Amino acid sequence: xxxxxxxxxxxxxxxxxxxxxxxxxxxxxxxxxxxxxxxxxxxxxxxxxxxxxxxxxxxxxxxxxxxxxxxxxxxxxxxxxxxxxxxxxxxxxxxxxxxxxxxxxxxxxxxxxxxxxxxxxxxxxxxxxxxxxxxxxxxxxxxxxxxxxxxxxxxxxxxxxxxxxxxxxxxxxxxxxxxxxxxxxxxxxxxxxxxxxxxxxxxxxxxxxxxxxxxxxxxxxxxxxxxxxxxxxxxxxxxxxxxxxxxxxxxxxxxxxx
Amino acid sequence: xxxxxxxxxxxxxxxxxxxxxxxxxxxxxxxxxxxxxxxxxxxxxxxxxxxxxxxxxxxxxxxxxxxxxxxxxxxxxxxxxxxxxxxxxxxxxxxxxxxxxxxxxxxxxxxxxxxxxxxxxxxxxxxxxxxxxxxxxxxxxxxxxxxxxxxxxxxxxxxxxxxxxxxxxxxxxxxxxxxxxxxxxxxxxxxxx
Numbered sequence: 001x002x003x004x005x006x007x008x009x010x011x012x013x014x015x016x017x018x019x020x021x022x023x024x025x026x027x028x029x030x031x032x033x034x035x036x037x038x039x040x041x042x043x044x045x046x047x048x049x050x051x052x053x054x055x056x057x058x059x060x061x062x063x064x065x066x067x068x069x070x071x072x073x074x075x076x077x078x079x080x081x082x083x084x085x086x087x088x089x090x091x092x093x094x095x096x097x098x099x100x101x102x103x104x105x106x107x108x109x110x111x112x113x114x115x116x117x118x119x120x121x122x123x124x125x126x127x128x129x130x131x132x133x134x135x136x137x138x139x140x141x142x143x144x145x146x147x148x149x150x151x152x153x154x155x156x157x158x159x160x161x162x163x164x165x166x167x168x169x170x171x172x173x174x175x176x177x178x179x180x181x182x183x184x185x186x187x188x189x190x191x192x193x194x195x196x197x198x199x200x201x202x203x204x205x206x207x208x209x210x211x212x213x214x215x216x217x218x219x220x221x222x223x224x225x226x227x228x229x230x231x232x233x234x235x236x237x238x239x240x241x242x243x244x245x246x247x248x249x250x251x252x253x254x255x256x257x258x
Numbered sequence: 259x260x261x262x263x264x265x266x267x268x269x270x271x272x273x274x275x276x277x278x279x280x281x282x283x284x285x286x287x288x289x290x291x292x293x294x295x296x297x298x299x300x301x302x303x304x305x306x307x308x309x310x311x312x313x314x315x316x317x318x319x320x321x322x323x324x325x326x327x328x329x330x331x332x333x334x335x336x337x338x339x340x341x342x343x344x345x346x347x348x349x350x351x352x353x354x355x356x357x358x359x360x361x362x363x364x365x366x367x368x369x370x371x372x373x374x375x376x377x378x379x380x381x382x383x384x385x386x387x388x389x390x391x392x393x394x395x396x397x398x399x400x401x402x403x404x405x406x407x408x409x410x411x412x413x414x415x416x417x418x419x420x421x422x423x424x425x426x427x428x429x430x431x432x433x434x435x436x437x438x439x440x441x442x443x444x445x446x447x448x449x450x451x
Contacts (some may be wrong), residue, residue: 006397006434006437006438007434010433010434010437011430014408014433016411016414016415016430040437040441041439042439042443044409044437046390046444047390047394047409047410047440047444048449052290052291052294052295052386053300054296055286055287055290057284058287059283059287059290060282060283060285060287061279061283063282063283063286063304063307063308063311064278064279064283064311066308067308067311067312067315068276068278068279069277070312071275071312071315072273072275072277073273074270074271074272074275074318074319075273084320084327242326
């Protein structure tokens with residue numbers, strides 16, 4: 001083994017060496033290291049001679065007397081009231097409870113405001129809902145009447161002039177309601193309905209405003225136009241669509257909402 | 259922790275300043291001993307003791323009730339003594355520079371050695387203790403404190419590290435350096451004896 005280093009010797013003296021057993025064995029075997037170690041012990045022992053001057057029994061009292069005037073009094077009573085753990089916890093709990101209460105109150109207030117505004121707000125969206133049944137009823141009724149008019153026109157006796165006046169009156173009545181329906185269809189952006197009502201409008205306009213009345217020639221021409229445009233078919237399709245849209249238990253056309 | 263210490267601390271924190279007096283009386287001798295060993299001067303040691311108790315009083319709110327007040331105030335005293343020695347070293351270096359002397363620590367050590375009498379004279383005059391004290395004063399503040407705590411106060415390396423606020427290994431190295439320096443400084447004394 002190598003000779004013991006100074007650091008190892010010092011560690012050995014203070015009993016804090018990393019390998020005290022090995023160092024001890026080496027010191028027992030190596031005369032040179034043993035002499036050095038003994039010399040180190042003597043040197044350190046010599047330093048123990050430095051005595052600390054004794055202080056008398058009243059030394060502590062004198063120290064206290066000298067520093068006491070410099071010390072402020074702790075005001076912990078007041079501080080503890082704030083810094084006490086229990087009080088802190090209660091404080092946090094109270095703050096949380098207050099926060100929750102405020103949130104609850106704000107929610108109630110908001111809810112009440114909403115309820116107050118609700119009648120007005122409900123009227124607004126209901127307007128189209130109310131309008132829609134009216135349109136549907138009118139449309140459904142209008143289409144029903146139009147279908148009957150077209151069927152009547154299709155099967156009109158070309159030689160009879162008895163149909164002239166009633167059919168023209170019906171055509172005028174249908175023309176007015178058809179324009180309302182067509183406008184609503186345009187607003188509703190329903191191209192299929194709009195197109196069909198356009199075709200119907202042309203036909204009704206000619207029937208209502210024919211200067212010579214609905215004579216055989218006019219009726220024949222209207223029949224040709226009706227067949228060419230397929231107006232009757234379109235009206236029937238629209239009627240079936242409206243009936244399907246309204247459902248079996250909800251048929252405002254038959255409810256007489258108007 | 260000593261129940262008396264604990265009760266006194268509670269009383270102090272509750273506003274009874276006088277209760278701190280009991281703690282001062284109980285621990286002042288221990289603090290003076292370590293302060294003297296570090297500073298090497300009675301007057302300085304007494305100042306250190308007072309300063310340590312003052313610091314302790316101001317920090318008493320932060321004192322953990324599970325800790326030992328004696329150990330706690332002891333560490334404060336070590337810090338105060340260390341600061342005291344550093345401050346004194348700074349003052350001495352400043353003074354040396356003002357009078358045109360070098361403030362190099364190594365040269366200072368030599369100057370101290372030269373200023374002292376030879377070993378024969380020391381033996382004759384019975385001033386071995388003074389030479390030892392001079393040797394201790396030649397150490398850096400940290401080395402001196404680490405050596406005092408290790409050699410005279412029987413603190414472990416871990417305790418020294420905790421008291422000085424350094425790693426245990428650094429404390430161990432400080433003790434090692436201190437012992438080496440002291441042995442070199444006291445070699446003439448060894449020859450004389």
